[in-house]
Amino acid sequence: MRRWSKMAGKIEILSEEVINKIAAGEVVERPASIVKELVENSLDAGAKHITIEIGRGGKKLIRVIDDGSGMSKEDAELALQRHATSKIRELEDLQSIRTLGFRGEALPSIAAVANLTLLTRSEESPVGCQIKVKGNSFELLEAGSPPGTTVTIEDLFSNVPARLKFLKADSTESRQITRAVQNFALSHPQVSFELKEDGRHIIKNLPREQTLLERIASLYGTKIVEDLVPLQFENKFLRISGFITKPNLSYTNRQHQFLFVNKRAISSRLISHAIWEGYKDFLPSSRHAGVFLSMEIGPSLVDVNVHPTKKEVRFVNEPTIHTIVMQTIKQNLHKEVTMVEIEEKTTYPEGSSFRKRRIEEAMKDYLVKSQKWQGSISPEELFQPKKFHIPEPEKRIEVKKEAMVALGQLDNLYIVARSADGIVILDQHAAWERILYEQLENDYKDQKIESQRLLFPIQIELPPHNVQVLIANTDLFSKLGFEMEQFGPSSFLVKATPHI
Structure with missing residues (x-):
């Protein structure tokens, strides 16, 4: 029989304070995480107007004010206990989650890493209550309050200073919060949202009861509406709705892709790949479409309890979901693409009718993919290339010390x-853009950039997160020769551009 030594054990049960701080690390990654958790609670409480106020990118202050159902004094006290929630009761409820929050971790996790003040009143209560949590101190008072809830978070990570060094610059954290609020504004267009930073509006009081198209226009400007294609698909298990941009409007990254499942903003490689596949015939691989895609699916067919942030989801039948999203995008894009009519007089190589049909289909597909040619080329011209003049070589162009002789223009x-390696075809428009870019780059290094004032200023509209980027880099744009003036919450007037 083995004898146990009387030495002190190495394994100990952690204190409640340490447990709470560890749990908070899973839920509270950065200020945007807090905003997300609090706004989810507001939406679950049926709020119709939500105001978010932040200071120093959320590091100093986060305040979320809603007009939802509010809480009684007893419920408010319980809400600050871990795993206390009104949204699920039994294990089976996890199979049919219909709310945005459900774990009961948000408020206690936030209170573990910041100073928290909760002010709330339900419609039934004659007076509200206020709870203040600072470190280990807990204070509960009666307080006057309109129906609804206000949660104020101050000095994030003040009691966990090691976490502060992992936060980014104030402007970066602010953009993350703006992105989170945009997600909510797009997934809940019937709710009014307002976002302020240090007293300045980032998102200004979006109206209630908007359609998704109206909400997109409110955030991105009315011009984008002309370049949107509606999406629609429905069967007994899945409903897809939303909008995608036409191929003529694309971006360098996926920042303008918003994905929602049951009104929950998600990040999904599966859906992102399906979108890429849907656009594969219409966009270069380096470009990305704008996407506002909402999916409604039975709660039992999707698992939202995969990650602490609830941002990742897992579908029961992922290959089917991928195919449906891809095909829905492809079909709607094909409807929008102007098909060039193949005239009967078009001549084909000799052969069977089957071969003739295959050539015709190939030509249609080619013209769809090469939209920039539409209107300037007919099917007949595909078999009758234009003649072009090839002058005698006159000029040598030096590119990376390798001599190239210009033969002609097409x-x-x-x-x-x-060149020494063979025939080279240069896109002269792209080459000219590159020359101008390098000239601007050299002038910037030598501080020689001059501005040219415009006779009539150009007005541009930007989504909120791009407004923040522009404001944060005003000095850089000024050094590059641009003169701009803010003209409303999301509009700017360009008064001067670089003189090149």
């Missing part, structure tokens, strides 16, 4: 040249 679009 359709006023491309320069055909010869």
